[in-house]
Amino acid sequence: MNRIEELFSRKKNNILSVFYTAGFPTLSDTIPIATELEKSGADVIEIGIPFSDPIADGPVIQESNNVALANGMNVSLLLKQVKGMRQTVKLPIVLMGYLNPIIQFGVEKFCAEASAAGVDGVILPDMPMIEYERTYQQLFLRYHLLNTFLVSPTTSEERIRKIDAATKGFIYAVSSSSTTGAKGDFTLEQEAYFKRLQQLNLANPFLIGFGVSNKTTFATACRYANGAIVGSAFISHLRQQQGRNIKSFIDSIKLV
Amino acid sequence: MKYQVDENGYYGSFGGAFIPEMLYPNVEELREHYLSIVREESFQTEFQNLLHDFVGRPTPLYLGKRLSERYGAKIYLKREDLCHTGAHKINNTIGQILVAQRLGKKKIIAETGAGQHGVATATVCALMGMECIVYMGEHDMARQRPNVERMRILGTKVVPALSGSKTLKDATNEAMRHWINHPTDTHYIIGSVVGPHPYPDMVARFQSVISEEIKQQLITEIGNPSPDYVIACVGGGSNAAGAFYHFLNDEHVKLVGVEAAGKGVDSGQSAATTALGKAGVLHGSKTLLMQTTDGQVVEPYSISAGLDYPGIGPLHAHLFETGRVTFLSATDDEAMEAGIELSRTEGIIPAIETAHALAVLSKIEFDKDDVVVINLSGRGDKDLDTYIKWGKY
Numbered sequence: 001m002n003r004i005e006e007l008f009s010r011k012k013n014n015i016l017s018v019f020y021t022a023g024f025p026t027l028s029d030t031i032p033i034a035t036e037l038e039k040s041g042a043d044v045i046e047i048g049i050p051f052s053d054p055i056a057d058g059p060v061i062q063e064s065n066n067v068a069l070a071n072g073m074n075v076s077l078l079l080k081q082v083k084g085m086r087q088t089v090k091l092p093i094v095l096m097g098y099l100n101p102i103i104q105f106g107v108e109k110f111c112a113e114a115s116a117a118g119v120d121g122v123i124l125p126d127m128p129m130i131e132y133e134r135t136y137q138q139l140f141l142r143y144h145l146l147n148t149f150l151v152s153p154t155t156s157e158e159r160i161r162k163i164d165a166a167t168k169g170f171i172y173a174v175s176s177s178s179t180t181g182a183k184g185d186f187t188l189e190q191e192a193y194f195k196r197l198q199q200l201n202l203a204n205p206f207l208i209g210f211g212v213s214n215k216t217t218f219a220t221a222c223r224y225a226n227g228a229i230v231g232s233a234f235i236s237h238l239r240q241q242q243g244r245n246i247k248s249f250i251d252s253i254k255l256v
Numbered sequence: 257m258k259y260q261v262d263e264n265g266y267y268g269s270f271g272g273a274f275i276p277e278m279l280y281p282n283v284e285e286l287r288e289h290y291l292s293i294v295r296e297e298s299f300q301t302e303f304q305n306l307l308h309d310f311v312g313r314p315t316p317l318y319l320g321k322r323l324s325e326r327y328g329a330k331i332y333l334k335r336e337d338l339c340h341t342g343a344h345k346i347n348n349t350i351g352q353i354l355v356a357q358r359l360g361k362k363k364i365i366a367e368t369g370a371g372q373h374g375v376a377t378a379t380v381c382a383l384m385g386m387e388c389i390v391y392m393g394e395h396d397m398a399r400q401r402p403n404v405e406r407m408r409i410l411g412t413k414v415v416p417a418l419s420g421s422k423t424l425k426d427a428t429n430e431a432m433r434h435w436i437n438h439p440t441d442t443h444y445i446i447g448s449v450v451g452p453h454p455y456p457d458m459v460a461r462f463q464s465v466i467s468e469e470i471k472q473q474l475i476t477e478i479g480n481p482s483p484d485y486v487i488a489c490v491g492g493g494s495n496a497a498g499a500f501y502h503f504l505n506d507e508h509v510k511l512v513g514v515e516a517a518g519k520g521v522d523s524g525q526s527a528a529t530t531a532l533g534k535a536g537v538l539h540g541s542k543t544l545l546m547q548t549t550d551g552q553v554v555e556p557y558s559i560s561a562g563l564d565y566p567g568i569g570p571l572h573a574h575l576f577e578t579g580r581v582t583f584l585s586a587t588d589d590e591a592m593e594a595g596i597e598l599s600r601t602e603g604i605i606p607a608i609e610t611a612h613a614l615a616v617l618s619k620i621e622f623d624k625d626d627v628v629v630i631n632l633s634g635r636g637d638k639d640l641d642t643y644i645k646w647g648k649y
Contacts, residue, residue: 051426054540055432056276062419074550099274100536104551125276125535130264150277156441159280177278177439233299 003092015227017044021064023073040250049097058181086118111143121146182213194224265453266575273452273542317473334521343634345376351462356443370561371403371446372440378412393423449569451541463498491563495633516558517585519525527556559588560608586615607634
């Protein structure tokens with residue numbers, strides 16, 4: 001059983017997944033941030049592979065990508081850092097990024113090295129289900145990497161069912177039709193969508209992401225989903241605090 | 257059919273629809289309906305009437321006598337520069353806005369580099385009374401000021417793309433982000449044969465009127481629909497796709513695409529994608545892409561703001577890979593000199609994009625009977641500042 005499956009078999013509620021960009025704010029911050037997240041009580045560590053053209057991301061994550069690339073982050077270095085953090089970190093580690101840097105690294109080489117380094121899953125927003133099934137699924141399965149698909153408020157029930165069937169691990173429910181970043185409290189319309197997802201009784205657990213930025217939004221998401229993903233808000237915190245005081249950030253989100 | 261898109265949206269190994277789930281319903285809706293919409297009689301009637309009465313089609317196929325003498329071949333110019341708004345771009349925006357209306361969309365967004373596609377989109381939105389937002393790199397807004405003001409006069413909101421390198425690639429990113437945030441009432445009019453399937457095919461179909469007319473006009477001119485050469489410049493590749501379209505399966509017609517070499521293919525300041533690119537995924541399709549070994553997209557360079565895109569359409573990547581189209585390149589200086597040459601031999605000041613296509617005339621050995629068609633994709637009015645700055649005339 002992979003660490004993601006192990007987590008979801010043990011914990012059903014209030015799961016906190018935290019996203020940050022590899023190599024941000026400095027190149028050497030990737031490992032200490034992971035270590036601190038584990039100590040502070042996060043459940044999943046989600047690390048972004050920086051890309052020059054992140055079309056699903058809002059300004060905060062775009063900026064962290066630019067900084068990370070200027071710092072010299074790339075797939076090869078990130079995999080070395082993941083290997084390094086695995087000396088202490090036991091939490092599931094998920095890499096999130098766009099397809100192109102992985103294609104250039106070599107998809108099979110990526111799968112093999114990521115798996116060997118201790119990566120449990122990937123989220124590739126610009127890899128649609130049809131491409132996954134056609135080209136990548138076999139490789140991901142062979143190397144025990146769980147692939148997480150996104151669903152959004154405009155995804156039809158039929159398609160959500162298909163995505164559920166193609167998923168092993170968890171589903172990433174995007175909270176609104178939007179790019180990443182905080183937008184204040186969730187609206188009633190968004191809650192209705194969360195409720196709709198909850199009532200589908202999917203085979204896989206789901207986490208809500210995009211716009212989860214504080215205790216209120218996290219708590220709302222957790223009422224319907226197995227947990228939630230915090231990204232832009234954490235990146236903003238890292239930028240303001242030069243990568244420090246991670247515990248205080250987690251405490252400001254996590255439900256006790 | 258070997259050069260046409262397959263049922264999965266691929267041209268050989270290129271194409272597809274690599275889009276985030278948030279864009280899936282939009283793109284899927286378009287994929288499901290574009291062919292049936294385009295085949296409707298009412299669509300065709302409206303499209304053809306607008307091309308005729310509003311755009312001014314058919315555009316002339318003009319025999320450039322002095323240019324022909326100089327290069328020792330029969331050189332015809334397909335006068336897309338005479339289209340309303342000054343370039344071929346409007347063929348596509350007319351087609352797409354009619355599709356958008358039939359899909360019930362209320363708002364239009366677009367990206368633009370040099371501003372020609374932005375102006376063509378702003379124009380059809382004014383024509384149809386639809387709200388329009390155009391994303392344009394902040395850097396391009398500064399160097400293409402007249403086109404920014406043309407769009408504003410037409411009632412379009414021009415939004416500067418402030419991310420990345422602040423040029424066409426970033427304007428495209430911002431337009432896609434806008435579309436993610438406005439998934440139901442908005443249609444995105446992509447300006448070239450790029451983006452997720454079905455855009456490359458849809459845009460190529462709307463531009464294919466260029467080669468359709470060339471064939472008919474050549475029958476009148478020379479009694480034969482097939483020339484020996486068709487030459488067109490390639491940024492994303494929409495004018496080339498349109499000029500090549502009906503000749504793709506006519507294998508004895510030599511097709512030549514001309515990319516911008518900037519300051520030289522190996523100078524580090526170039527936009528010659530087939531020479532410098534590798535297969536990758538950007539803006540929703542798998543295609544040839546200028547990128548670093550880490551897979552980060554490289555900012556291309558050309559004196560022409562319409563050619564500095566880091567990729568080419570997946571159709572062109574396929575045509576390059578199969579050898580069906582020969583890709584050449586022209587440097588900034590070669591293009592500028594060719595632009596001045598056409599101005600003085602034929603009395604036509606071409607767009608600098610188009611001047612790249614003219615610049616390869618001196619690089620090809622023609623027989624004196626060869627019939628050569630150059631797609632004169634746009635006029636040079638928008639480029640006067642660049643001509644003036646270059647200064648060698």
